[in-house]
Each structure stands twice: as structure tokens, then as C-alpha cells.
Amino acid sequence: MAAKPANPFRGKLIDERRELPDLPGVYMFHDADDRVIYVGKATSVKKRVSSHFSAPEGKAVEMIATVERIECVVTRDPAEALFTEQQFIRQYRPRFNVLMRDDKTYPFIAISTDEQYPRVFFTREKHQRGRKYFGPYSDARRARELVELLGKVFQYRTCEGSKPGRASGNPCLDYFIKRCQAPCVDYISREDYAANIDRIAAFLTGRFNDVLGELDERMRDAAARREYEEAALYRNRIAAVRRSIDRNRLDSAALGMVDLVAVALDGVDANAQVFQVRDGVLADRQSFHLTNEGERDASEVTEEFLVQYYTSGGAVPPEVIVAREFVGASKVVDALAQMLGERRGAKVTLRSAERGEKRRMFELARRNAMLALQRERSRRERGKRSRREGLENLRSALGLEAPPVRIECFDISNLGPTNVVASMVVFRDGNPRKSDYRRFKVRELDGQDDFAAMGEVLGRRMSAYLHQKEVSPHDDAHDDSFASLPGLIVIDGGKGQLSSALRELKQFRDEGVTVISLAKREEEIFLPGRKHPLVLDRDDPALKILQRIRDEAHRFAITFHRERRDKALTESVFDDLPGVGAARKGLLMRHFGSPEAVLAASRDELESVPGLPAKVGRQIFHHVNRSR
Numbered sequence: 001m002a003a004k005p006a007n008p009f010r011g012k013l014i015d016e017r018r019e020l021p022d023l024p025g026v027y028m029f030h031d032a033d034d035r036v037i038y039v040g041k042a043t044s045v046k047k048r049v050s051s052h053f054s055a056p057e058g059k060a061v062e063m064i065a066t067v068e069r070i071e072c073v074v075t076r077d078p079a080e081a082l083f084t085e086q087q088f089i090r091q092y093r094p095r096f097n098v099l100m101r102d103d104k105t106y107p108f109i110a111i112s113t114d115e116q117y118p119r120v121f122f123t124r125e126k127h128q129r130g131r132k133y134f135g136p137y138s139d140a141r142r143a144r145e146l147v148e149l150l151g152k153v154f155q156y157r158t159c160e161g162s163k164p165g166r167a168s169g170n171p172c173l174d175y176f177i178k179r180c181q182a183p184c185v186d187y188i189s190r191e192d193y194a195a196n197i198d199r200i201a202a203f204l205t206g207r208f209n210d211v212l213g214e215l216d217e218r219m220r221d222a223a224a225r226r227e228y229e230e231a232a233l234y235r236n237r238i239a240a241v242r243r244s245i246d247r248n249r250l251d252s253a254a255l256g257m258v259d260l261v262a263v264a265l266d267g268v269d270a271n272a273q274v275f276q277v278r279d280g281v282l283a284d285r286q287s288f289h290l291t292n293e294g295e296r297d298a299s300e301v302t303e304e305f306l307v308q309y310y311t312s313g314g315a316v317p318p319e320v321i322v323a324r325e326f327v328g329a330s331k332v333v334d335a336l337a338q339m340l341g342e343r344r345g346a347k348v349t350l351r352s353a354e355r356g357e358k359r360r361m362f363e364l365a366r367r368n369a370m371l372a373l374q375r376e377r378s379r380r381e382r383g384k385r386s387r388r389e390g391l392e393n394l395r396s397a398l399g400l401e402a403p404p405v406r407i408e409c410f411d412i413s414n415l416g417p418t419n420v421v422a423s424m425v426v427f428r429d430g431n432p433r434k435s436d437y438r439r440f441k442v443r444e445l446d447g448q449d450d451f452a453a454m455g456e457v458l459g460r461r462m463s464a465y466l467h468q469k470e471v472s473p474h475d476d477a478h479d480d481s482f483a484s485l486p487g488l489i490v491i492d493g494g495k496g497q498l499s500s501a502l503r504e505l506k507q508f509r510d511e512g513v514t515v516i517s518l519a520k521r522e523e524e525i526f527l528p529g530r531k532h533p534l535v536l537d538r539d540d541p542a543l544k545i546l547q548r549i550r551d552e553a554h555r556f557a558i559t560f561h562r563e564r565r566d567k568a569l570t571e572s573v574f575d576d577l578p579g580v581g582a583a584r585k586g587l588l589m590r591h592f593g594s595p596e597a598v599l600a601a602s603r604d605e606l607e608s609v610p611g612l613p614a615k616v617g618r619q620i621f622h623h624v625n626r627s628r
Contacts, residue, residue, distance in 0.1 A: 206278025
């Protein structure tokens, strides 16, 4: 009988592991660069960490081999450990955890509860205080359609700012087309407006029957008072809500309020489907693609997804249906139910469905998860084929010896002679490599000269490459992006920009780097030594790659330019305001949204900014108006 191979990790970090507490908490694995690569939680941190090192298999071997330091945080109980774990996962985005892809960009519907007359709006912003969020939604179009429906039915204000209305003091067009009830001119009381917002919140949390019942009662009351125009308004609102509900009405209303959550796995990819049933209505179907770099099993993926989803703003129903395997295998079901109950403010049941309509709906969610993974795989394969074809066509069109693996593109952004900036974006194998993107402030330009600006930036790129040749890859000063030799450099512009580039990149060209420019108007490609530009077919995959990297460079440059311009404007506007330092600058910007809005604010608005003393608000108002 063959001897069992020795475990090479048994003695690793043994002293650190012995010092870990035998208590509930969260632990973090750090690598040699002190990056957090995994966050976990446990009823006993000591025992759970020990189990990682005792018999790792598959991807866990790679993770444990990378661990150089262990950190832990003790919590009151397993439920608090679950919540704390997700806070750290959001903060560090660890490689070996299950992650909702690009979760920072998932859309939400928000209500500005910190304003006297709250607004309802579509947003992708990070959660802010004074906002109530509903979501996340996996489909931005669906979220926007829902905001549109809410505007037609409940007629909330859409004007910007903490107070409704505009300078003229007259209601805007929204009032006349029945999209707003004009709180700016007191056509609706603050109490009635607040009741409308409460109905919106009830609708977004799935209490459809409550909303319909109240609207019906108001319609009948208006009819009894012979206010027939008001009664017709409520009748139309009821009809719009019912049309929205009936499109998704299920055969059985006995389902009540429940979420059905199914997960499917495919290597390092996973998909989670959330079917939200509210008052017997399939209110929404969400599809989330997950990154499962550690190739964790379905129970672990389900567990981590549930916590991420419900702690990021998802409304918690009284019942959540999950796979039978998860309920039977997971040791944290009770802690998870407790955590969800605390968020809901009432008991939450986490269980599997064995029969009936709930079982049928869960199986439908599971099939949708598997289909979503298949579609994602097919989409990636199509994308790979298209990129390979595009790079091969690019090699042929430009006369290169091999398809360009690394492509760099440079763009200049300015609005006049100030705050001139440039971007360098990198594509590798036809895909964006955002960790290699770089930004430049143009320093030596006197006036507005795009050719000179491009020359300066490319000269600095060339100098950085030569400098990195002398820096060890293990040195802190090493920059992998600047140290890399590109196969192709693309300049956004025409012949002039290309000429500036060629003067600065002679050494790159001596090492075999091809330099071209792409002019946007006719999508002409200018090459060194060729009198006439190269024009590719509009559907050529090679042109599509060049357009994509050029557009990405343009976006990246404009974003940097706006940051610089806004910072300069903020500093110039706020530096002389009495009683305003760095913290209050941020406070004013968060509240008003822009320096212009601060300057236009009334005395009452400035005095009522949360966190800003009323005295300072008055001083700001008098200073601004005296300056004017």
C-alpha cells in the first residue's frame, strides 16, 4: 500500500496559527506583498484556519502556498462574523473569495430620504448616508423602466438639489404633463408628498397589495366627495400598477413573499439567479455572474453570494429558498438566518423546497443559472475568436512579423491651455489591461499645442522604459507597465501627431516597435514612410480593435482631465471661504454636488447643510454675495 504523501504545509505559520483565538470571528490571509488574498469567517477561527492547512486540495493548494501572514478579528457571534467578512471582501476584493463581478457598477434605485421632498432616481453610486437603496438590479434597463413607471404613477419631483423648484418660482413642465405634483409651489403638502414616497418604498419592497389597497381607498374617497378628476387620477395609477403586476403574475398566489436563490458552477465561473416573488407576483429575476477563483463548491458559493447580495441593499423577504444541498451541508445556515433577520427586523427562514410551486420555481431558477453560464461561455469563446482574427488581420494590414500581443494607445485631453493631460491605455491579447494604464500631467507646454503635448508624453514614456531597464523587478521602484516593450503603439490623431511620436520613440522603433496613428473622422491609419493613409473596411475586426483602444484612451484621458479641472475649480472657489477647511470642502461638495451649486445656494440652504454650523453657512453666503 502506497504511503500517503507528506503535507508540505503542516508546519507553515505554525506559531501564528497557535496564537489564533478559539472564538467566532473573521480571518484574513496575506501574501508576500501583504495583499489580502482570502477572507473567511468561522465559529472558531483557530480550528477553521487549521483545517485550511491540514489537507488542502485543488485551488486551495495554490492559496495556502501563497499565504505569508494571518490576521484575525474576533466578533460577538457567527452572525456578526458573516457581516464583517463581507465588509472586508468589499474592501479588499480578495482573489480566492467568491466575488460578484464588478459589483460596484450594479444599478440601484435610490430615495433621497435626507431631503424635505425626497427624489427617486436610478444610480450606480456607492451607498451614501441619507439615501435608501433598493436593489442591486442585474439589468440596468429594467431598473430604468421601473423608475419611469414610478414617475408616472406616483409623480415625485425630478429637479436636482436639496430643495424643489427653480429660480422662476413657477412649476416646470413635469407638473403640466402629470409627472410631478409641484411641491415647489405648495400644490401638494409635505405630508402628502411623504405619503407618496412611502408608497414608492412599499412598491419597491414588493408590498403590491398594500399599495393597490390604499390607492383604491383614496379613489373611492375622492369619488364620494365628487372630486371626479382626482378619482380618475387614482384610477389611472391603479391601472398602471396592475398592468406592471399582471405581466409577471404567477399561477399560484400562495407563494406570498419569497426569494428563490439558485447557483450554478463552471470552474472559476459561477452564476446566481434570484427570483423575487412578492404577493404572488414574480417581481423581478436577477442574474449575477460571479468569480470563483478558488473553485469553491456550490454550498460555499451560495453562502458567500447570499451575504454579499443582501448586505449590498437587497430587500430581505421572510423566506429564502435555496438548494437542498446547501441547507444540509452548510454549517452557517442558522447564523445566516439570524443575520438576515437582523437586517429585516423580523424572523427570516432559510430552507429548501421539496415539492409544489416553490420547488418548481426553484428548479426554473437553477436551469436559468446553468443557461446563463452556457451563454457566458459561448460569448467569451466568440470574443476570443474575434480578437484572434482582429490581431491576425492587424498583423497582415500593418506588415508585422507577428500579431501584436501588447498594444499601447496615447491620447491628449484639454479645454484650452490649462489642465492638459494625457492617457496611456494598454490592451494585451486584444483585452484591456487596466492595471497597466497610466496618466500624465503635461508639464512643459506653453499654450495649447497638441503636437508638443504628445511629444512630451511619449518622450517621458521612452525615458521611463529606459530607466526601468536599470531597476530590479524586485525593487519597489519597478513599474511593470513602463518596463514592458509594446508590439504596437497607436497615437490618437493624424500625420502631425504621428510625426511628434516618431521623433520621441526612435529607440522603441529600433527595437522593432511599430508606431501608427488613427484619425477619427475617416478612421484613417497613418504609417511611417507612407504618403497615403491605410483605410480598412468598417467591419474589419482589425479596425474594431484599433477603434476600441482609441476610444478607451479617449475616455481615460477625459476622466483625468475632468478630475483635474474640478479639483482646480474647487480649490479656487473654496480657498477663500471663511471657516471652510478640507473637511468642510468635502461636506459642501457632497451636499450640493458642484462648486457652482454652492455659489448659487441661498442663505437658508447653506445654513441647513447637515454637519455645517449655521453660523459658518451665513458667513459663506455673505462672503460669496459680497464678492459678487
